[in-house]
Amino acid sequence: MNFLRGAWRPLTLGAFLVFTAVPLAATVVFSVSTRWDRSVLPEGLTLAWWQAVTSKPAFSTTLVHSLFVSSVTTLATAVLVIPTAYIVHDRLPRARSLAELLTTIPFGIPGVVLALALIRLYAGSPLKIVNTPWILVVAAMVISLPFMFRPVITALEAVDVRTLREAASGLGAGPWPTLIMVVLPAIRSGILSGCLLVFSTVFAEFTLANLLVGTRFKTFPIYLVEFTRFDGRQASALAVISFAIAFAIALVVLAASGWRNQPENVAGAR
Numbered sequence: 001m002n003f004l005r006g007a008w009r010p011l012t013l014g015a016f017l018v019f020t021a022v023p024l025a026a027t028v029v030f031s032v033s034t035r036w037d038r039s040v041l042p043e044g045l046t047l048a049w050w051q052a053v054t055s056k057p058a059f060s061t062t063l064v065h066s067l068f069v070s071s072v073t074t075l076a077t078a079v080l081v082i083p084t085a086y087i088v089h090d091r092l093p094r095a096r097s098l099a100e101l102l103t104t105i106p107f108g109i110p111g112v113v114l115a116l117a118l119i120r121l122y123a124g125s126p127l128k129i130v131n132t133p134w135i136l137v138v139a140a141m142v143i144s145l146p147f148m149f150r151p152v153i154t155a156l157e158a159v160d161v162r163t164l165r166e167a168a169s170g171l172g173a174g175p176w177p178t179l180i181m182v183v184l185p186a187i188r189s190g191i192l193s194g195c196l197l198v199f200s201t202v203f204a205e206f207t208l209a210n211l212l213v214g215t216r217f218k219t220f221p222i223y224l225v226e227f228t229r230f231d232g233r234q235a236s237a238l239a240v241i242s243f244a245i246a247f248a249i250a251l252v253v254l255a256a257s258g259w260r261n262q263p264e265n266v267a268g269a270r
Helices: 002-031 048-054 057-090 093-108 111-123 133-157 161-170 175-186 188-203 207-212 220-228 232-269
Strands: none
Touching: 002 232, 048 232, 057 093, 057 133, 057 161, 057 175, 057 188, 057 220, 093 133, 111 133, 111 207, 133 188, 133 207, 161 175, 175 188, 188 232, 207 220, 220 232
8 A cells, every 4th residue: 555655656657658758759650660550560760751841842931931920929929918917917806817718718719710700800901911921820829818828827926026016116117117127037937838838839720820821821730731641651750840849949948048047046046
């Protein structure tokens, strides 16, 4: 009994790691296998499928398109959500339930419905963004609102925002300087978590990209799905590349955050 009490945590963690790692490992192996349908192990290994998908001009084009949409959406969502979450948390705590509801509802709307609604909305508006990448950015911002709002509001709850605001006000700082120079550094972890969630979600979005822009501004997921129709090995190579890009960006952001926090920790220790 004592052994089970002490072993359930590593067993649970190990089962979770296996559950998440096995599909990724199988995708990697399938992307470099010559054939893997007649036995448990692949019959041979090759990089021909990787070379086939990366040598096409559409590979770099669609990758740049997806990085552009993901980066712009992440930045715009952060600019919109962070001040809103700060005002709701500090000034309008009773409106938090309403804000959470409003940011969650779009996530539950089917992509087809959201795409058609945005096309109808902007088709007759002065903003001529239909059939352009900007309507995809708008749609991506709508579905990514909860991924930014929840981490930011949770980070705000972890710090004493009122004390920070009063201290900054006592030193003569206005509302915006207080938010930018005092509050934002205190909730940096929540902002980074939200940015990573938004970026990864938008980078892998297929439905909205296919309905709103399609081949006019082909993104990386559209390029990937095209290969699933005739060769799963090349599609697997693209899937691994997509995961590697998202993972690399996450490492860069986390490393930059740790590097920026290090001088503060050293100064605090002194």
